[in-house]
Amino acid sequence: MDNGVSAGSTASTSALGHIALGLTLLAFGIGHTGIIDGVSAANSVSLATYVGGLALFVLGILEFRGGDGFNGTAFAGLGAFWFTWAAGADGKVSADAAGAFLVLFALLGLTLTVGAASGLFGQGVYALFTLSLLLLAVGAFADSGLLAKIAGWVAAVAGLLAWYGATAALAHWPVALGSRARRDAVPAS
DSSP, X not given: OOTTSOOOOHHHHHHHHHHHHHHHHHHHHHHHHTOSTTOOGGGGHHHIIIIIIIIHHHHHHHXXXXXXXXXXXXXXXXXXXXXXXXXXXXXXXXXXXXXXXHHHHHHHHHHHHHHOOSHHHHHHHHHHHHHHHHHHHHHHHHTOHHHHHHHHHHHHHHHHHHHHHHHHXXXXXXXXXXXXXXXXXXXXX
16 A cells, blocks of 8 residues: 555544454343344354454554554454454363463453543443453353353454444434533524
8 A cells, every 4th residue: 555545534444443353242142141042153154254253353453553553452452352252152171271272362351441542331341241252261261151152242242242343333412421421412593
């Protein structure tokens, strides 16, 4: 890419990245909950590979190029997580190896939670993501299907929050909670 050519708007790549994260988390979470008969986490491998893995990684590179180090780190790191998770999904690795992998990437989630500058909303997405990974890790170590289901619900809620945040940014809806959100939602005369 020529240095004189823009990598694109960081606002649009950020929104697309959060949509990709949201959809992947939803599929991953719903698969772990078992709420839909015949749908498991393994069914989200293709989505995790291409949308969560490849697309997020590329969007992370574009965010870095556009000057956004946080979203660049988040999207590239999460892209690596999803791509690697998909490669080892469906029993291709031992439960203990899967648990260790989830703990290691929960550290990335913790870093993103602490570093999110978008306030409680953005921190909430990454905090729920981190919690879901920790619950899945403990569930893998303890061979607990119940913890995996709880982790699935947490991941699905994180996915909904990420999707809503991206949709709200594109639609110019308020994301802040409380009186400030109501004040900001009313256009000034």
